[in-house]
Amino acid sequence: MKKLRVGVLFGGKSGEHEVSLLSAASVLKAIDRDKYEVVPLGITKQGHWLTAGAAERLLDAGPADAPDAGEAANVEQSLPVTSLGAGLQPFGARSTGADDAADDASTLDVVLPVLHGTFGEDGTMQGLLELAGIPYAGSGVLGSAVGMDKDIMKRLFASAGLPIPRHVSVLRSEWQTRPDDALAKIQTALRYPLFVKPANGGSSVGISKAHDRAELETALTLAARFDRKLVVEEGVGGGADGTGKARELEVAILGNDAPEASVVGEIVPGKEFYDYEAKYLSAGSEAVIPAELSPEHSNAIRAMAIRAFQACDCSGLARVDFLMEGDRIVLNEINTLPGFTAISMYPKLWAASGLPYPALIDRLITLALERAEEKAITSYSL
Template structure:
């Protein structure tokens, strides 16, 4: 008897500032995924928060405008691939995210579309970068629906998105990181002079000012001295209520090496070879990542065997510290080597990204390709890990009965 193929929902788009990056990642996955193994359901989320499927999802993916009233995911009048979550228990996600999820009962669905069988999505592959996709919110929905999904759970996703919480977990795991300070937007706006003194008492210029909860270097500024601090704080504060201010590595004029490692696995994760990004700008900001071809990836990075081993081990420890699963890219900063100095350059953990860019030319898959795991097989492995994690979770008892 022929085994049924897994039905995989590729979820993309979303309300974050990384909407376009998500579309690129999803397009790469949809092109590469093995259709002989999987039935693939594209599921899009518009910038306004509407969940769309079928032709409307394809339109969103290609940058075309969807219909004025697109069919929502779970709409029984949509195509047979429209139901998103679980067997016969579809949901409608309203355009206004603040509203509660509206359940669509099985009996109502059958009455509206008696000819349409209930759809079972086996695994969701979320390719939602940044806010509302990488921060634990969508993962909570999957948990409520009891469906397998690729990537970290609620805790790992939330910790990986919140740079302040992430750094506290790294500190608890004794992982080296540059000095930093977290500050609420309200504190900055209430008394900028007092906040400036607090920052300067704790850290030395140059500084990096970041929104605590955002990705792709959006809202990040390098601050060389006090004259640039206020503008950087205001910019970061426009993106989040909590700000992270980090001391630059190496001091004034230094340009640290930017190193990256891809991690794959659940309870026993593995690390890829180490890669390096040589940014075309002063640091690897949004423009350098996505709007310019001046940044140069070096895979593998030119490191000693000891340095490479240390960084890969730190990546696995960071993955475990944040309780991650499935995939993550871990970023590091390495002091520039000083001429005449016998001291080895220090290596600092920068951050972890639980849903990194996933185009075929993104660093996460490129690092695995260089390690011996090509893009198509990487997709297979991530789906397998999602299924394994969901099966393991079924061993957990949630009630006394």
């Protein structure tokens, strides 16, 4: 039997490019080479696509020394995005004979997107793979887009009857042209401390905690660098003086139409909250798996995580994050392409649930192929 040809797609133009490289390195190290023929597919920060040796160079050297778009165009391993979209074969079809860089991509059986943030996790890459007719792990266009947009995500959570923090959404144009109105809107609806986030983003990039008006103004300006829509949430567990902390709990979801939930884990941040530095650069944060919870609380959180996954029409995988204050449990957000680094919670949660890293990769590939087979029976014309 031929090995399945698996493309591992990483890098990208987002602010989470470096995190993607770390995730891809872990996946490429753990994937079973006896079962799969692995094709690295890298995307530089300039948006140029690389295969084979150039992709490995991107992974090994990092973005600082990676070939840029102009240099990559002169190496045989370069692959313009248009070639990927036009060259990939429909599911089940394998071209033969050619062995150049374009064929590296055009004969893939399945793609593992190890991309985080915009242009990878937000439905854009999923749309390209849909048009190319190739199976891929994770949520489709809708689930990916919804899972990326914290404003729309929260609307779906609310429609599903799931508890969410009090929040207000503000457009960047509103903040830039009518700042006093935007501040009044926020401060009338919410109380400090507040968390200010770009609506579309991940890995806590651009997220700040504000304890007063001055910090709120700074936080809005920072978040506006990363998206046109800003979400401001009332802190959970802040207490009357705003110094308290909510517990940060996470659940990993795996599956398509019948998703399963992992054990519940807890993050104890080394900083005031679990920001980008605490996630990837600091050794001060601690993961507690499983979290110290009553069976009732654990079961309730796992059930809500599955409901959140279904509310956003997700598939494949996701990590669902919660905040807990006393007995109050609040759904924070869903992440449809969670980190796969050595210290990432998603693989750790499944390992603690009895599914080790290599088996988790196998399961994601199987789910991608199952979803492609299910979609293949859909008619698109009379």
